[in-house]
Amino acid sequence: MEEIWEPHAGAAAAGRPRPLAVEGLDLLVTGEATARVTDEGVVEVTGADDGEVRIEWRVPCVDATAFWSPDSSLTGWLPASWSAPRRVSLTRGAPVAALVGTGDVAICAFAADRADVLAGAGVVEESAEFRFWVQATGRLTVRIDTSRRHFARCLAGIAGWWWAGREAHVPDAARLPAYSTWYSMHQNVSPAAVESQAALGKELGLDLIIVDDGWMTGDRTRGYAHCGDWEPISLPDTAAHVQRVHDLGVQYMLWYALPFIGQDSEAAKKLGRYALKQDDRMGVIVADPRYAVVRDHLTDRLARAVEEWGMDGLKVDFVDWFDVQDPPPAGPEADCATVAEGVERLLGGIRSRITAARPQAMIEHRQPYVSPGLWPYTTMVRATDCPLSPAENRQRTIDTRLVAGPMAVHADMLMWHPAEPPEQVACHLINVLFSVPQISVDLAAQTPEQREVLAFWLGFVREHLATLQLGELRPDRPDLGYPMVTAVGPDTVAVGRYAPLPVRAVAGSWRTLLVANADADPEVHLLGGSGEAEATVQDARGRVLRKGVLDLTGAAVVAVPRGGLLTLRRP
Known part of the structure; x- marks a missing residue:
């Protein structure tokens, strides 16, 4: 059943809506706000420094073809104005959307300058207009672009607006094709298996290997109850193993389910009472980053991979699980007012530690935690899991690219059946041509024809990287x-x-x-x-x-x- 949302729900506390006239755009504002038109003809509306503010506007829904959102599952259809709004947070989603018209022009694209907003958009049945609104508590600026440029250019302008005045550092290695162990090995990782795939991948143009789940446990049941201690159970003599991979000319990243403290871990005895929530199905608690003891433990565990074992970066997974809508009240030991503040301190501490040890260290995030608020803490963003789904992988990588700013965008790992014809293997690669491909099949089991496809298209990606990823x-x-x-x-x-x-x-x-x-x-x-x-x-x-x-x-x-x-x- 579709959730119905009252158009002005939540705004009453800030007073009655009032019109705010801007040339070419009729605004309705609740709370104190001012508006200006930039030299580019883009409207920026800024709410007061405190209190609740809501900004609403409408455009004629004429020649509209799609509603674009960074949540790929929402892109395409036009929602109704009474549909439930999107609650965007630091660790889930991004405060941006666009109404796209014939010819792929942006009828209206908008974004907010802060991560935590409530945003609604949809067709008004009574007037055939398309209504947008954004609501937040505290200072808020909303950028509204009705220039009717190609929607991708409008979104690129928004990404530039988010990142204005800051410098990004994305190592070259973050943009080169990679090998992932997830679909090819799942939890069955070992030094011999990793080194074998790294050697075979290097021959095909894969200069990075990302070792996923399984390295920290001998359990192979695909659960998360052993997360939290992060001891290299399946990768003994880890530093020597990493050095052997480096000797092949291949860089190395290691997977961590950052928020999870598993019920079978030693860490649970120490941190079990610092829980945002408990998930018995997953066998974990989600650790509460508002507490320094939690942040210190997680930072030490993750930084160890780079500082002690010589890794080149971290695959930081499940950050969106910190997004708990009603977190428990913080106890007296908490030193952060909000979970988001704790997450930023945690991610910032991890990034500082690993780049101090290795300045070119990489960090991978993935959908849905694509907020520009997380950009300072990552180098690459991956499409969420969509195994053997080339069209889905294409849409997710393109959606992410459109508002990724300086970050490298990676495809979900590519896998296929051993009998996949060479032409279809190529199609898997072509569908993610405008992102960084990650390969996750047993390279030793590939036919000579499949290996030729990989070598050709991975070489093409590397040769034309400047156009494909930076054009x-x-x-x-x-x-x-x-x-x-x-x-x-x-x-x-x-x-x-x-x-x-x-x-x-x-x-x-x-x-x-x-x-x-x-x-x-x-x-x-x-x-x-x-x-x-x-x-x-x-x-x-x-x-x-x-x-x-x-x-x-x-x-x-x-x-x-x-x-x-x-x-x-x-x-």
């Missing part, structure tokens, strides 16, 4: 799950084609045009071009099928097999 991202049709995605670099344009759609080859915008075809239809129509270009067609394994000069004037059609690549080069 301007222009995804098409969020309402259809991005059937085509384009990245624009200084002189290279890369296109991922996931449906039988024509590709724009407009003259003057590129010297190199790359079209990766993940659709079963091989006929790639090139529109809007002029002149000639050298064309090369390769199959999923990188083998050259055809070469020649192609006339782009008007329209051209090139046969590119599923999982293959078309490369056009101008002199």
Whole structure:
């Protein structure tokens, strides 16, 4: 049953709504607020430093095609105005959304400058308008962009606004293809297995290995009751093992379920009473970071991986579990007023410790904890688990990229059945082409053809990293799950084609045009071009099928097999 939300619920305490006139936008404000229009034509509304403030506005719902949200499960359909609002916090979601119209323009994109807000959006049935509102206690600024630029440009502007004046440090290694043990090994990790996959992965272009769950326990039942002590039960002589991986030329990251203190751990005896909540199904408590004793224990345990064992970074998992809507009252030992403050102190302490030991140390977070408030504490953000789901992985990585700012965005780990044909292995990689791929299959079990696919496409990702990850991202049709995605670099344009759609080859915008075809239809129509270009067609394994000069004037059609690549080069 759909939850119904009273439009002005919660606002009564701040007084009656009042209009706030801004050119081109009618605002309704509860509480004290002022508005200004920036040089870019973007409206910024700022609420008072204390008390409750609510900012509401409406736009005509004309030519609307999709409602975009960083929560990928919500992107596409248009919610009703009476739908339950999103409660955004430091560790869950991000305070941003957009109403997208025909041509992928942003009818309206908005964001808040703080993590903890209540935000609603939806179609008003009585007027066919689309209503937005944001509510918070304390100082709040909301950015409202009705410029009708491509929605990706509006969202990039929001990410830049969030990060303005700050510097990001994302090590180069955070943007290179990685190997993960999760789907390939699950908890069955051992030094020999890790070192074997690291060696095989290095040959294919994987310079980083991420060892997931199982290293800290001999139990193989996939539970979390052994979390909290973080002793390397399955990775004995850990520093020597890490050094052997380093000797292969491969960097090493280690997984931690940060909030969990398992019921079978020694840590539970010490920290069991500092619980935000208990989850008997998972066999854990969620530790309360408002207490210094909790933060100190977790920081020491995680920093040890880098300081003592020589790891290159940490995969910090389940941070969203700190998001407890009604936490218990803090006891007298607590030194933080809120859980969010405790989380920031915890993550900040971990980041400081590991970068002091290794300045290029990496930290991975994942959806749904994608808030810009967490950016100072991470280097990379991964799409949430979606095993063997290429379309879902594509949508989640693109949604994350759109508002990730300086962070490297990683795909969920790629896995496939041993009988997967090479063309489909290539399609898995093409679907996450605009993020960092993580591979999680037994590399020793791959056929020669599958290994060729991996070597070719991982090499392609590395060669064109500047365009694929750092170029301007222009995804098409969020309402259809991005059937085509384009990245624009200084002189290279890369296109991922996931449906039988024509590709724009407009003259003057590129010297190199790359079209990766993940659709079963091989006929790639090139529109809007002029002149000639050298064309090369390769199959999923990188083998050259055809070469020649192609006339782009008007329209051209090139046969590119599923999982293959078309490369056009101008002199």
